[in-house]
Amino acid sequence: MMAASRLSFSNITALAPMVRVGTLPMRLLALDYGADVVYSEELIDIKMAQCHRLENKVLETVDFVAPDDRVMFRTCEREKGRVVFQMGTADPERALTVARLVEKDVAAIDVNMGCPKEYSTKGGMGAALLSDPDKIEAVRTSARKQESDKVKARSRSSESLEDTVSLVQRIEKTGVAAVAVHGRYKEERPRHPIHCDYIQAVAQAVSIPVIANGGSLDLVKTHGDIEDFRTATAAMWNVSVFSSRGPFPVEHVMEEYLKCAIRYDNHAFNTKYCLCQMLRDKVESPLGKQVQAAQTNAEISDAYGLQEFYQQTQEELQARRDRVRDYPPHITPKMFLLEWSRREKLEQPLYETVQRSQDRAFQSVVTSAGKKYRSSLWEKSKKFAEQAAAIVCLRVLGIPEGRIGEEDSGLVCKRKREVRVSGTADEEKKPILMACRGGA
Incomplete structure (x- = not known):
């Protein structure tokens, strides 16, 4: 949310939360086409609570990185005032922990109690919460302790209209900013029709904004259909439905999506998944087979004839x-990590480096005090990859890195800090690049 404003949920069009689809490239593309609000995919509280928040200066993103180095959630300034973080939770304390972790980087936080699939209902989350109204109230009240105007709800209809309305009214009393209502029962699936009358009844029974969630694949084909759906009560594989000039051919949308995925270093398997879903019945076409066989974003770019765009972006x-040079040429993060290890009487840091074949770039993992650290970025040399891993380790541990302007930590002697020794190793002659931890 913007610091001086509150996100409005009244009269909006929103990209609904979709597992493996609601990642940064798709969210940004939906905003470009005219969506007012975009949702992340559902992210489980227990995984998010273990993440570190890191600013990625190269991609210009904020990354929430798990202990296994995977980027669980990536966002950026472009969507900050319009992205809703959807959380899967059934634990009030973890809900509060995650809310505190992400609240400065998102416009709102949505607690999911609408998804009926096992990955969400396991552990009492998602639609499983519908059978425990007391827990619903506890979770939402806990999350609301952080910032009440950022918390909203997403629910699924009960077979009883009266029970559906009663539950949403109870949710409203916890102080949420809005509620999204899925017009299908917990046991129903996309093949079942949407109960628009349930959504309409809820909207008339509460004073907070009500968002119609689900059914857009059947009911919304053009931008004009959105208002009809809103009146009766939206985008899945062609987000240009948000454009008043759309929808555009899906081939055009796929190319725009791929460009965004390349720009933000989206994981290749996620990129491939979204493109295959857009292809739908053409997934067995020559293009579809080429996309399915691809293992990297470079190979996916070849399939779409975007090799030049990919190379230019890289x-x-x-x-x-290369422009981000925060370290003096004769002081390196590796040096600081080594000196810290000696001071703490730990074993010397151990570096393991791999090189990928498609572009011969390097990535290194450093083991320090029995734990492993690495950067999400691939570097042009083994030496830079090791320095990137050292930076990640230092930042996670909260140890000074030796950046220009940083207060003297005493880890490196004054002579090394002030005098460039002749005949130093090649890695000490070059400025060190910024790196950030992640799971690319």
């Missing part, structure tokens, strides 16, 4: 890395 990202 060069721009590398140039951005």
Whole structure:
């Protein structure tokens, strides 16, 4: 949410939360086409609570990175005032922990109690919460302790209209900013029709905004259909439905999505999944088979004839890395990590580096005090990859890195800090690039 404003849920069009689809590239594309609000995919509280928040200066994103180095949630300034973080939770304390972790980087926090699938209902989350109204109230009240105007709800209809309305009214009393109502029962699936009358009844029974969630694949084909759906009561595989000039051909939308995925270093398997879903019945076409066989974003770009765009983007990202020179040439993060390890009487840091074949870039993992750390970025040399891993380790541990302007920590002697020794190793002659931890 913007610091001086509150996100409004009245009269909006929103990209609904969709597992493996609601990642950063799709959210940004939906905003470009005219969506007012976009949702992340559902992210489980227990995984998010273990994440570190890290600013990625190369991609210009904020990454929430798990202990296994996977980027669980990636966002950026472009969507900050309009992205809703959807959380899967059944634990009030964890809900509060996650809310505190992400609240500065999102516009709102949505607690999911509408998803009927096992990955969500396991542990009492998602639609499983519908059978425990007391827990619903406890979870929402806990999350609301952080910032009440950022918390909203997403529910699924009960077979009883009276029970549905009663539950939403109880949710309203916890102080949420809005509620999204899925017009299907917990046991129903996309093949079943949407109960628009249930959504309409809820909207008339509460004073907070009500968002119609679900059914857009059947009921919303063009931008004009959105208002009809809103009146009766939306985008799945062609987000240009948000455009008043759309929808555009899905081939055009796929290319725009792929460009966004390349720009923000989206995980190749997620990129491939979303493109295959857009292809739908054409997934067995020559293009579909080429996409399915691809293992990297570079190979996916080849399938769409975007090799030049991919290469140009990689060069721009590398140039951005080269511009971020926060370290003096004769002081390195590896040096600081080594000196810290000696001071703490730990074993010397151990570096393991791999090189990927498609572009011969390097990535290193450093083991320090029995734990492993790595950067999400691939570097042009083994030496830079090791320095990137050292930076991640230092930042996670809260140890000074030796950046220009940083207060003297005493880890490196004054002579090394002030005098560039002749004949130093090649890695000490070059400025060190910024890196950030992640799971690319």
